Amino acid sequence: MINFNGTLVSQDSNILVQNRGFLYGDAVFETVKIVNSKVLFLEDHYFRLMASMRVVRMEIPMNFTMEYFEAQLLSLTDKLGISGSARARITVYRNDGGYYLPVDRTVSFLVHATTLDAVLYSFDEKEYEVDLFKDFYITKQLLSSIKTTNRMLNVTASIFASENDLANCLLLNDTKNVVEAIQGNVFMLSGAKLITPPVSEGCLNGVMRKQVLGLAKTIEGLEVVEEIISPFDLQKADELFITNVIKGVQPITRYRKKTFKTDLSQKLVLKLNEVISLS
Template sequence: MINFNGNIVGQEENILTQNRAFLYGDGVFETLKIINSKILFLEDHYFRLMASMRVVRMEIPMNFTMEYFEEQVLKVVAENGLSASARARITVFRNDGGLYLPKTNEVSFLIHTTGLENTSYVLNTAHYEVDLYKDFYVTKQLLSSIKTTNKLINVTGSIFAHENGLDNCILVNDTKNVVEVLQGNLFMVMGKKLITPPISEGCLNGVMRKQVLALAKKIEGIEVTEEIISPFDLQKADELFLTNVITGIQPISKYRKKEFTNSLAHLLVQKLNESISEN
């Protein structure tokens, strides 16, 4: 028997009592965007998930191929009637047993989906204000570059943003350099230069980050670079924008007293939608 919210119930009635993702954050995940029954950037998501499982020493099932991964996601999407536009999350977690030391490295997975409004990426030009979140820091290590189920910095940062009337917060690492935002990677435009922090600074190895870097390199007159960004650099920028697979590209309109334009972000969204329609 266990105590759940003040009620004594059978342990078998609460599936979380042995779930390692719940007990220890022993899980990794991918968030996907599906448009017209097609998973965008499928290969990038698949290989990042496989790499994440290897980093945390999970056994990869023999049947967990990219085709199987795609089939399982689209099965849920279709069952929920969300084929036009959907968000899906696949969470992979180590099977029950053990304390910090697991009894097995075999895994289970869970996929759930929600509907989205748009079937293409749309640039949101509404007021979007950010500031630094400095209560906790991102560490410069390999675990910071993958998506694990331990996201307490992102959770507490989101609460901080809400309490202070912000749309998002910028995370910094233990050397006080800019890493990313709460829900994605960060890009900065200075003149004709597009800059984003390198993965070695502790930022997520984002799938949309990869797409934006590739698209920007094809734009004539734009220099694309991965460089360390300090908080002081942000107030000298012409543009700031964040990227993730669900939103695409979100321009930041204000950081402290500095306001920004969004011309490159606007062009990149066009290029992004063109690249998707071609594939």
Template sequence: MINFNGNIAAQDDNLLTQNRAFLYGDGVFETLKIVNSKVLFIEDHYFRLMASMRVVRMEIPMNFTMEFFEEEILKVVRENGISASARARITVFRNDGGLYLPKTNEVSYLIQAIALENKSYAQNTGEYEVDLYKDFYVTKQLLSSIKTTNKMINVTGSIFAHENGLQNCILLNDSKNVVEALQGNLFMVVGKKLITPPVSEGCLNGIMRKQILALAKKIEGIEVTEEIISPFDLQKADELFLTNVITGIQSISKYRKKDFTSTLASLLVEKLNESISEN
């Protein structure tokens, strides 16, 4: 028996009381975008998920191929009738048993999907103000670069942003350098130079980050680099924007007292939509 909100109930073998992702944050996940029954960037998502499972020492099932991964996602999307445009999440967690030390490294998975309004990525140029979140810091380690089910910094940071009328916050690492935003990787434009922090600084090895780096390198006159960014560098920027698979590119309009343009971000959104339509 368990006590749930003051009510004594049977402890059923379900995804809540037996789930190590819930009990210990012992899980990894991927968030994906589906357009017209196609999982965007499926190969990149698949290999990042496999790498994440290896990092946390999960056993990878023999049948967990990229084709299996894709079909299981689309199965849920079709069942929900949202094949035109959808957001899906696959969470992989170690099976029940043990405390901090698991009894097994075998895994289960859970896939969820919800509808999205738009198929194409859009450039959102409305008000989008950010500031630094300094209550907690991201550590410069391999675990910070993968998507685990322990996202307490992102949760508390999102609450801080909401309480202060901000649309997002920028996270710092334990060296007090800029890492990323709460919901995506961060890019900074200074003149003709596009800069994003290297993964070694503790940022997520983002799927959209990879796409934007590749697209920007094809634009004539733009220098693309991965460099350490300090909080002071942000106010020297001409543009700031963040990236993730669901939104694509989100321009930042204001940081502290400085307003930013969105010229390169707008161009990159065009290039991104073109690259998707070609594949």
């Protein structure tokens, strides 16, 4: 028997009572974009999920190959009849039992998917204002670089952004340097130098981050580096943008009183779409 919203009900009626992902955030996840029944950047997503499971000492099933991972995602979108573009998330959680110490390290997973309007990445020309979120900080540790279901900082920052009419917030680490945005990695263009924080600063080891780093290095005359970004650097930047696998490249148009160009963002969106068209 449990108390659920003030009503006493059978414990068996609520599957979350022993779910470790719900109780302790004992879960990792991957969000992917699927285009025409193909998982974009499949290898990167799969190996990041495997690395995340190893970091938190989950037992990886022997059958959990890249082909199996892909099949589980596509079987759902096919069943849903999504033929164009979809957003799919797979959440892997340790099985029920124990308190902080799990009874065993075996896992289960859950996949859900929704339709996306566009197949290709688009360039958003709307105003996109951001500011710093300084209530809580990301710690510079390995756990910060993987996707766990403990995203309370991101949730709280999202509420802060909404309350202040911001499109997004930039998150800081415990040494007060800029790490990432609420839902993506951050890049800064200063002159002919494109900078993104290194993973060692506590940012997510983003799949789209990796793609953009590679594509940016093909642009002649552009220096691409992984370096620390301080809040003071933002005011001197020529361009700022956010990357994630669902949106692609999201240009930031305003930070406080500073407005930014979007030329490089537009160029990178075109290059991303070329990659998708050729794959």
